[in-house]
Amino acid sequence: MDYARVEDARDKTGLRLALTMGVPGPWSQAAKYIFEYKNIPFIAVGQKGGRDNPELHDWTGHRNAPVAVYQDEAPRVGWYEIIMLAERIAPEPGLVPRTSAARSEMFGLITEIASEGGFAWQRRLRLIDMLYAATDDPKMRQTPDALAARYGHSPDAVDRAEAICADILAMLADRLTAQASRGSEYFVGEAFTAADLYWACFSQLAAPMPEDLNPMPPLLRTTYQAPATLPLDPILIAHRDKMYERHLSLPLDF
Ligand SMILES: N[C@@H](CCC(=O)N[C@@H](CS)C(=O)NCC(=O)O)C(=O)O
The missing domain is CATH 3.40.30.10 (Glutaredoxin)
Known part of the structure; x- marks a missing residue:
């Protein structure tokens, strides 16, 4: 980029x-x-x-x-x-459903993924912890120091984070499973929406795509990778792989 x-x-x-x-x-x-x-x-x-x-x-x-x-x-x-x-x-192609019922579902899902206190917020607390653990050099600790101050890092918050992430991931997996039983591969209705796009991007914070698709710095890759204790239903990864393949450009560009 x-x-x-x-x-x-x-x-x-x-x-x-x-x-x-x-x-x-x-x-x-x-x-x-x-x-x-x-x-x-x-x-x-x-x-x-x-x-x-x-x-x-x-x-x-x-x-x-x-x-x-x-x-x-x-x-x-x-x-x-x-x-x-x-x-x-650019109203078309639309990424927001037309009915208020579907919109409220879609925005609710993205709230759980991306808003303050949601999945990525909680994963980031753990990531900051791992950046701290990687070095004692005060210069190298400037980045985690800044992130910790911006995003509410504390030992208590880190302790609570994994259970919140697990709950949100289970909800997202249940949602995709229910959608699949209705014949849809998308989070809301039958079409690609912003919820699918947000999950695809934010799934990197649990299971980063391989180096050729997501050429991220090695230390950060370790921190993005979810610990084995955080359950990740395969349907979540299958969904994001499909969304990138069908709707989003690869490799990631940053
Ligand atoms: N404002 C965004 C969240 C932005 C955010 O959390 N940005 C982070 C992750 S990309 C960031 O810039 N981190 C690095 C920094 O704070 O310098 C929202 O609420 O949707």
């Missing part, structure tokens, strides 16, 4: 999308695929994970990623507002 610098992108028109560079950060990956899927052009702007990103902060008020800035509108950072921006710019 070619990244523009903030100073070269901030005065441009159209969509500018700040993404974490060099790692498959699932929130950034999902935002990127949302716009790619809809063929919405954007300028990718580089965010450095775990750093202060003063230029990005000066421009958008945020230090992390993703941040979507469309024309002169306010920056959007949450997954919900990023999906809705994409739906407005």
Whole structure:
């Protein structure tokens, strides 16, 4: 992925999308695929994970990623507002169901996967722990220090995290199993939606795809890989492999 610098992108028109560079950060990956899927052009702007990103902060008020800035509108950072921006710019192909019942199911699923306190949030607490365990060098600990301060890391929170992840993964697997019994391979209804896209990206935080498809740094790969104690129903991995194969580009680009 070619990244523009903030100073070269901030005065441009159209969509500018700040993404974490060099790692498959699932929130950034999902935002990127949302716009790619809809063929919405954007300028990718580089965010450095775990750093202060003063230029990005000066421009958008945020230090992390993703941040979507469309024309002169306010920056959007949450997954919900990023999906809705994409739906407005390019309603087709749609990623949000038409009925309120299906929409509430879909947004509920993504909440469990990607919102504060959800699956990825909990996995990240464990990941921060592993980054700390990897080194005593204060310089190397700057990244986990920054992530710990941003994302609510504490020994108690880490202790609770695995059970929350297990519960959410079981719910997602049950959902896919129920859908399969109705003849659907997708999380909601019979078609690809943002829930399928988000799970595909966020599944990397439990079972990263092999090196040729997801060429991520080796230490980070170890931290993304779920421990054997976290049960991962094969239906979850079969689903994400299908979604990438049918709807998303590979290899991952970050
Ligand atoms: N704002 C996003 C979550 C963003 C987020 O958690 N970003 C992380 C993961 S990609 C990040 O930028 N981490 C590196 C950092 O904080 O510098 C949302 O609520 O949907």
